[in-house]
Structure formats: structure tokens, C-alpha cells
Amino acid sequence: MNYALKLLDEQIKDALSTLYKINADKIPFQKTRKEFPGDYTLTTFAYSKQAGKKPDELAQELGEFILSKYNNLDSFNVVKGFLNIRFKDSFWIEFLLNAVSENYSGYKKQNSSGKTILLEYSSPNTNKPLHLGHIRNNLLGFSVAEILKACGHKVIKTNIVNDRGIHICKSMLAWQKFGNGETPESSNMKGDHLVGKYYVEFDKAYKKEINDLIAKGISKEEAEKNAPLILEAQQLLLKWEKGDKETIHLWKTMNGWVYKGFDETYKSLGVDFDKIYYESDTYILGKETINEGLQKNVFYKKEDGSIRIDLTADGLDEKVVLRSDGTSVYITQDIGTAILRFKDFPDLTQAIYTVGNEQDYHFKVLFKILEKLGYSWAKECYHLSYGMVELPEGKMKSREGTVVDADELLEEMFDTAKKTTQELGKVEGFSESNLVELHKTIGLGALKYFILKVDPKKKMLFDPKESIDFNGNTGPFIQYTHARIKSILRKAEEQKINIDKAVDPKTINTLERDLIKFIYEFELTIEESAQVYNPAIVANFIYELTKTFNRFYHEHSILKEDNKEVLQFRLLLINKCAQVIANGMKLMGINVPEKM
RNA sequence: GUGCCCGUAGCUCAAUCGGAUAGAGCACCAGCCUUCUAAGCUGGGGGUUACAGGUUCGAUUCCUGUCGGGCACGCCA
Numbered sequence: 111m112n113y114a115l116k117l118l119d120e121q122i123k124d125a126l127s128t129l130y131k132i133n134a135d136k137i138p139f140q141k142t143r144k145e146f147p148g149d150y151t152l153t154t155f156a157y158s159k160q161a162g163k164k165p166d167e168l169a170q171e172l173g174e175f176i177l178s179k180y181n182n183l184d185s186f187n188v189v190k191g192f193l194n195i196r197f198k199d200s201f202w203i204e205f206l207l208n209a210v211s212e213n214y215s216g217y218k219k220q221n222s223s224g225k226t227i228l229l230e231y232s233s234p235n236t237n238k239p240l241h242l243g244h245i246r247n248n249l250l251g252f253s254v255a256e257i258l259k260a261c262g263h264k265v266i267k268t269n270i271v272n273d274r275g276i277h278i279c280k281s282m283l284a285w286q287k288f289g290n291g292e293t294p295e296s297s298n299m300k301g302d303h304l305v306g307k308y309y310v311e312f313d314k315a316y317k318k319e320i321n322d323l324i325a326k327g328i329s330k331e332e333a334e335k336n337a338p339l340i341l342e343a344q345q346l347l348l349k350w351e352k353g354d355k356e357t358i359h360l361w362k363t364m365n366g367w368v369y370k371g372f373d374e375t376y377k378s379l380g381v382d383f384d385k386i387y388y389e390s391d392t393y394i395l396g397k398e399t400i401n402e403g404l405q406k407n408v409f410y411k412k413e414d415g416s417i418r419i420d421l422t423a424d425g426l427d428e429k430v431v432l433r434s435d436g437t438s439v440y441i442t443q444d445i446g447t448a449i450l451r452f453k454d455f456p457d458l459t460q461a462i463y464t465v466g467n468e469q470d471y472h473f474k475v476l477f478k479i480l481e482k483l484g485y486s487w488a489k490e491c492y493h494l495s496y497g498m499v500e501l502p503e504g505k506m507k508s509r510e511g512t513v514v515d516a517d518e519l520l521e522e523m524f525d526t527a528k529k530t531t532q533e534l535g536k537v538e539g540f541s542e543s544n545l546v547e548l549h550k551t552i553g554l555g556a557l558k559y560f561i562l563k564v565d566p567k568k569k570m571l572f573d574p575k576e577s578i579d580f581n582g583n584t585g586p587f588i589q590y591t592h593a594r595i596k597s598i599l600r601k602a603e604e605q606k607i608n609i610d611k612a613v614d615p616k617t618i619n620t621l622e623r624d625l626i627k628f629i630y631e632f633e634l635t636i637e638e639s640a641q642v643y644n645p646a647i648v649a650n651f652i653y654e655l656t657k658t659f660n661r662f663y664h665e666h667s668i669l670k671e672d673n674k675e676v677l678q679f680r681l682l683l684i685n686k687c688a689q690v691i692a693n694g695m696k697l698m699g700i701n702v703p704e705k706m
Numbered sequence: 707g708u709g710c711c712c713g714u715a716g717c718u719c720a721a722u723c724g725g726a727u728a729g730a731g732c733a734c735c736a737g738c739c740u741u742c743u744a745a746g747c748u749g750g751g752g753g754u755u756a757c758a759g760g761u762u763c764g765a766u767u768c769c770u771g772u773c774g775g776g777c778a779c780g781c782c783a
Contacts, residue, residue, distance in 0.1 A: 582731040
């Protein structure tokens with residue numbers, strides 16, 4: 111393979127050192143802006159002083175040097191201090207022919223990097239169904255895992271299920287009181303939704319108790335603490351911790367309902383896990399670790415009996431790691447879980463936590479504690495922090511019912527896809543099951559792309575009243591373009607044209623050149639997105655490629671091209687484009703149809 | 707109160723380590739289907755990048771301050 115930027119890097123280094131005795135380590139190139147001729151641009155301002163030349167003179171001299179010395183370059187031009195460099199057509203043609211013969215995919219060979227990365231995502235509570243916030247988490251985690259794999263890393267996808275604690279006890283209690291033995295089967299309701307229903311029931315009844323108490327003249331604070339229901343829920347938690355048979359049985363039953371429901375949602379979303387952890391299994395190890403740390407004076411016991419760590423010297427606060435009654439808090443389990451993972455997978459080189467940015471502080475504390483406990487891998491822990499999904503009226507709140515339910519949203523996406531597909535009426539010959547499949551592919555494509563095209567670090571807005579678009583910068587637009595390419599390739603085969611025949615067209619037009627460059631840059635784009643854990647970089651790249659293809663499609667005919675060499679070359683080119691589009695979308699967990 | 711994050715077209719988002727005239731989509735207006743799928747293509751209007759300073763060849767990007775928004779700082783998770 112001929113790597114354009116690597117070659118340029120060497121050539122400019124050669125020029126700098128030969129002409130000015132400058133040894134540069136890394137030359138920063140950028141893509142040439144489309145209003146100027148050229149492929150890549152060097153800004154010479156940085157070297158101007160060292161070379162003792164004005165930027166434009168320097169650019170001119172560098173350009174002349176590399177053009178005369180290297181024969182893969184076509185031309186250069188200088189605008190102020192910008193040196194725009196253009197490769198010969200033959201260079202790009204050769205690149206594409208090689209890409210075809212070497213079966214270029216943009217992906218690195220599986221497990222070739224020697225790195226093993228554990229990536230946690232999803233991590234639901236078991237007291238309510240998944241909502242749009244979880245969807246962003248799941249799609250982001252899954253996509254980053256795919257991107258890291260494409261960079262040759264071994265990735266272990268993991269989920270830590272928050273299956274114990276007061277929240278699930280609330281659902282259990284409400285079910286005992288008001289459930290009349292209702293089950294997912296008897297009510298024909300998804301298990302996670304059923305359990306969520308009782309969580310809401312609890313909250314309603316609890317609020318009523320509080321109001322009754324306040325009416326009797328008790329302060330709000332006291333009422334919240336002493337309402338019979340909350341006391342009962344706490345009792346239930348204690349019974350759970352003591353291993354009370356009946357309680358454990360109910361807990362297992364209701365969690366089982368939830369898992370079945372989650373599995374359906376995960377399946378719809380197309381996400382999966384290699385290993386699932388449960389906090390009910392890991393919190394014990396957390397407790398043990400804290401007791402050991404207490405012996406080693408990492409932690410200390412306060413007069414009230416609670417165990418703490420003082421992180422004020424590290425710019426953080428004092429943190430409770432174990433309650434005075436000996437029960438564990440949230441971070442206790444996190445400590446246990448982290449240690450367990452590195453025990454389970456001793457060859458881990460990194461652990462990534464996909465968790466919302468509201469927990470930025472929590473992870474600073476967690477990683478610092480792990481470091482203080484002496485775990486050398488603590489510095490390999492990374493919090494993949496992402497912004498919240500907000501509604502027009504603000505943040506989603508489960509208790510206030512202002513959440514966008516994941517299952518409902520998915521159904522809506524499928525329906526919209528179905529409706530749009532029917533309106534456009536291009537799917538003759540599809541069987542009923544093919545149609546259902548297509549609607550799912552398009553609906554999911556729209557949703558996933560909508561979420562992943564936004565930089566994860568930033569909060570994003572979702573307006574339920576405005577349905578997710580299918581035109582413009584969207585998943586369906588990209589899927590459609592892929593289907594268009596496939597349609598041409600099918601027609602070519604029908605006409606007995608060999609679509610894999612490698613031919614040299616001698617010259618290429620601007621759009622063909624742009625498309626080849628996109629193919630070249632795909633691999634670099636994946637690396638870039640992996641470095642910052644940002645699928646949006648891939649999304650935007652694929653969109654730009656797709657837009658460029660559509661312009662090419664509009665301006666140049668492929669099958670009606672008179673010049674047979676050009677026709678053959680174009681088939682190679684668009685086939686590669688289709689592959690890059692499909693591979694790029696796959697990195698976001700999006701499938702592309704052959705026809706739509 | 708302390709700390710962290712954010713503010714770009716009417717709306718949703720881009721902008722390569724600080725690079726050229728800040729770009730797309732939606733919405734709006736005007737065109738393009740006897741030609742490979744119009745979920746498409748072309749053109750148009752729309753910006754003091756919240757505001758005020760500073761750093762330099764060059765600032766949406768870095769620094770300081772102001773204003774506005776969000777989050778965190780629990781023996782909650």
C-alpha cells in the first residue's frame with residue numbers, strides 16, 4: 111500500500127533537513143480546502159523562523175524541492191504560507207487498485223495490537239425499564255468497542271448490573287402489597303416494565319404517606335424518614351442482606367423478570383456483552399478490600415464507626431467507603447468490581463467505564479482510591495464520560511415520568527420506517543419478513559446515527575414531538591446511498607459485466623479522486639476516533655463520503671460510460687465505497703440494506 | 707459556598723495540536739425525475755462563534771474576567 115501522508119511526511123522532512131538543516135519530528139498536514147487545488151496542505155509558519163525565510167518563500171522552496179525529487183507528485187501551489195500539494199492521478203489509481211487486490215477494509219487485523227481492553231457499558235438498575243439515557247450509553251459503549259476492535263485491540267464488553275439495594279426493595283415491597291401475584295405472563299407485560307410499574311406504585315403510596323404525616327403536623331424531613339413504607343423497605347433490605355429465604359426468592363424472581371425484559375431490549379438494540387457482573391456478587395470483595403486497606407492505613411475508622419479515606423491532599427474530599435453499621439455504599443462495590451475484573455482478566459491493559467458525566471467526581475475518587483490501595487493498573491482505568499440526553503423541558507427524571515422509554519422509542523422508529531418505506535413504494539419483490547427486517551434496519555439506523563453523530567462529551571437534545579429525520583445527515587440517507595451503489599453493481603452483473611476487473615483508467619476526475627481519498631482516510635479516521643473514544647468522528651466521515659458519492663452519482667454515469675476502462679474502474683471504486691460505508695456503519699452498530 | 711463542564715445560523719450539530727473566506731442538515735425560497743433508486747442533486751437567504759480584554763504571523767480553539775445554563779460536592783445509587 112502507498113500511504114500518502116506517510117510519504118509526504120518523509121518528503122517534507124527530507125526537504126527541511128536538506129535545505130535548512132531542520133529536523134522536524136512530526137509534520138502536521140491538513141486536508142486541502144476544496145477551494146484550492148491539492149490533496150494535502152502543509153502550513154509553513156511554524157518553520158519560517160528556523161529556516162530564516164518568509165512563510166510563502168519557504169512554502170515555494172519546499173514545494174519545488176519535493177516536486178523535482180519525488181515522482182509521485184503532480185503539482186503544488188502556494189497561498190500565503192500554505193503549501194498545497196497534489197499527487198498524480200496515477201498515485202491514487204494505484205492506491206485504489208491495491209486496496210482492491212489487498213481487500214482493504216480500513217480495519218486492522220483482529221487482536222493484532224497486543225492490547226486487551228475491558229469496556230463497561232449499560233450498567234442498569236433492576237428496578238425500572240431502560241430509557242433514552244440508557245440508549246445513548248449502550249450505543250456509545252457498543253460503538254466504541256467496535257472501533258477499538260477495528261484498531262486491532264482485543265475488547266471484552268462487560269455489563270455491571272446494579273441488582274441489589276434499596277431501589278429494588280421498593281419494587282418488591284410494592285409488589286407484595288399491591289401486586290396480587292401479578293406476573294409478566296398474567297399481565298402480558300414485559301418484566302422490566304412490570305417491576306418498574308411497582309417502583310412507581312411505591313413512590314405514589316410513599317408520597318401519600320408523607321403528605322398524611324405532614325397533615326398531622328410532622329415536618330417534611332421527619333415524614334420522609336419515618337413513613338411506614340420506607341421503614342418497611344429498609345427492613346426488607348436488611349432481610350435481604352441477612353439472606354432471608356423468602357426475600358431472596360422474591361428478589362430472584364423479580365430480577366429474573368427484569369433480565370428477561372432487558373434481554374429483549376438489548377436484542378432490539380443489537381448490543382451484547384461478553385461478561386456480565388452483578389453487584390450482589392462483587393460488593394463482598396469490596397468490603398473485604400476495605401478491611402484490608404484499613405489494616406494498611408489506607409483508610410481509617412472514625413469515632414462514629416464509619417470507615418473513610420481522606421483525599422483532601424489530592425484535591426478531593428473525605429469519602430465514606432463503609433457505613434458505620436458495616437454495610438457497603440455505592441463506591442464499595444465499585445472497588446470490588448474493579449479488582450475482580452483485573453483478577454478475571456490478568457492481561458488487561460485498560461478498563462473503560464462508560465458512565466454519564468454526572469459521575470465525573472465519583473470516578474476521580476474511585477480511581478484515586480484504587481491507586482492508594484496500590485493497584486498499578488489504577489492508572490489504566492478510564493472514565494468514558496458522556497453528556498446527558500435532555501428533553502426540551504430539561505433533564506429526564508424517572509420518578510416524574512418525564513422519560514422516553516427505550517422500548518416505546520424503538521417501536522416508534524420501526525413504525526416510522528415502515529410508513530416512510532410504504533410511502534416511497536420502492537420495495538416490490540420484498541417478502542413480508544424481508545420488509546420487517548428492512549423497517550428494523552432503517553429505524554435502528556436512524557436512531558443510532560442520530561445519537562452517535564453527536565460528540566459523546568456533549569449533552570444532546572431530543573425532542574419527542576419532532577420525530578427523528580430520515581433525510582439529510584441521517585442514518586437512512588447513508589443506508590440509501592449504500593443501496594444505490596448495490597443496485598448499480600447488481601445491474602452490472604445482470605449485464606454480465608465483471609465488477610472486479612482491475613483496470614487502469616489513466617486519469618480520474620475530481621470526484622473520483624475525492625472518493626479514493628475518502629477510502630484512503632478511512633483507516634486513519636478509525637484510529638482518530640479510537641484515540642478519543644468518539645464514534646461521531648466516524649459518523650461525520652461516512653456522511654461526507656456519502657455526500658460526495660451522491661454528487662458523483664449525479665454528475666457521472668457509471669454503467670452508461672462509453673470508455674470501458676473508466677466504466678470498469680468506476681465499478682471498482684463504488685464497490686469499495688460501498689464496503690467503506692458498510693464497514694463504517696458497522697462501527698456504529700448500524701446495518702446497511704442491499705435494497706431500500 | 708467550592709469544584710467541573712458547556713455557550714457556534716431560527717432549530718439540531720460540525721470545524722483536523724492554534725490555520726486559509728466558521729461548515730452541514732432541518733426549516734424557508736427557487737430549480738432538477740422519457741437517463742444507474744428524487745430517502746437524491748443544484749442554487750439562495752440566514753453568523754460581531756454569549757460579552758470584554760489578553761497571548762501571536764494567525765483565536766470558535768489557549769489565558770483572565772463578566773453574564774447565562776448544566777452537573778457534582780450524601781453513611782443515595
